[in-house]
Amino acid sequence: MAAQKHLAKFFILANFCLAIGLLLNYALPILISQIIDKQLALTQDSQTLPMWKEPPVPIYQKFYFFNVTNAHEIEQFGHKPQLVEIGPFTYRAKFSKRDIEYSPGDNKDKDKNLQSILSYKNFKTWHFEPELSIADHSLELVTLNAPLAITLSLIQSASNAVRLLVTFSLDGLSEGFFTKRSVRQLLFDGYPDLLTTFGPLLNAEMLSQGGHFGYMNARNNSMDGYFEINTGEDDIEKLNTLNKYNGRHKLPFWHNTPAHCNSLEGATMGELFPPIKTATAEAASIKLFQPDFCRVWRLDHELDLDHKATGLRLKRFRASRDIFRNSTDLPENSCFFSGSLRRGGDSLSSSTTGAHRPTPHHSSHHANRVGGARQTRQTQSQPQQHHHSGRHHTRVRQEWPQGVFSLAPCKFNAPIFMSMPHFLDADSYFRSRVDGLEPEANRHEFYVDLEPRTGSPVVMAARVQLNVAISKPPGLVRFRNIPEIMFPVFWQELSVNLTGQPVIQQLVFASRGAQETNLRISYTFLVLGMAILVATTLFYLHSKLVNWLAQRSSSAT
Structure with a gap:
């Protein structure tokens, strides 16, 4: 018993x-x-907040400039530009969030103690890394005289009085269409340039930069914007997604139809993405916003891969090719077309390449500034009729072939365009106008390798190229031989790699x-x-x- x-x-x-x-x-x-999920949410007591606030991993920004080897022949005889890539010039970037404040969000019924919304100011600094660079950033290069190219474009839509004043000043310029400057001058230090003083005349919204120009001028240790994001506390699927940028729920740059062009919905700044718990590999995509892009980028899932160094299973997301397709090829991109003034009949069809023609001019990358000046609102270029030297000229708006994206609406209407480095995946029209470009997917594509459960980027290679569209006023004599092309100036790569970093152990556990x-x-x-x-x-x-x-x-x- x-x-x-x-x-x-x-x-x-x-x-x-x-x-x-x-x-x-x-x-x-x-x-x-x-x-x-609780530790991922960007609340005051989460483990993620300190790492998000100031990333503890090295972030490098590499610049590759195109040195012009036949500047005289281009300017005097209209020869095809001969370019030689020189780089990298590597800077260590530091991103920090300041003035962080929490709120329960717009829903008044929410618990007042709920930390649903986080607002902050984003600051960026850069420090040159000589050991990781091909040469010191004092190295001088021959490059496009961007202030001149931008001025020639902007005066075409200026008043007659302003056009006469600027044209008269151009005749007295000692410098031609190309300039020899150091890398540090071209980027963060800037250099004196008389034409930058005409900025406010050519566009009333353009701030004076004290006679200096630089692609990153006055940006070092500066605020990148005021952001409001979802912390993910009440909905982890909204983790780090943007609610407002500079006080707006939507961007002010593009046409309102279709509505998605100005939308920030679902986009993050790239430090952290919402966890991917159930999305299928075929359907998954992520959205990325940077002020320099002027719009939201969609990154499409490309493949799953095993990260050998950590044993993690990652998802690779690649910048969507739709970003650089124009409205002829993708009608839903029509709201991104701001227009590029070109002479009537100056066709951009791929007559020299046989490739099908227009596609994008899409979001880009570099500089919320032109010559260091920050854009505040949208401007639109319109078809113009010009009278010069007694002759009547008409310029019409035409889309460029696929592969570039205009930043004009958020860059004071300056002819700044973004593309993939070396015009990767772009219409062959662009590469046919210059010599020295060799696109390679493994060196020039834009991708993020994401740990899906935490939404953390383990490896990132954000690569984009800055170009200036050359457009001359009718009747201009001095620079009459300059070819009207899309001129590549430099490309850059923002790289992050968590391999070997202490934070990787937390990702492995999660x-x-x-x-x-x-x-x-x-x-x-x-x-x-x-x-x-x-x-x-x-x-x-x-x-x-x-x-x-x-x-x-x-x-x-």
């Missing part, structure tokens, strides 16, 4: 262990997922360790329960057998 009571207890214990094992196998993943812990705990209870059940069953059968044998023996005697 006592043995049966013990057996009953063991049966109960076995079933209890099995029940706990099954329950943990179902409930523990949910519990662990909730714990991970991605794989938590699941393994769950399996170990639940399987331990299941195995223990099964072992107790089997042992109890065997003991019970053994007891029965012993009793049967004892009864049989006593019956025989």
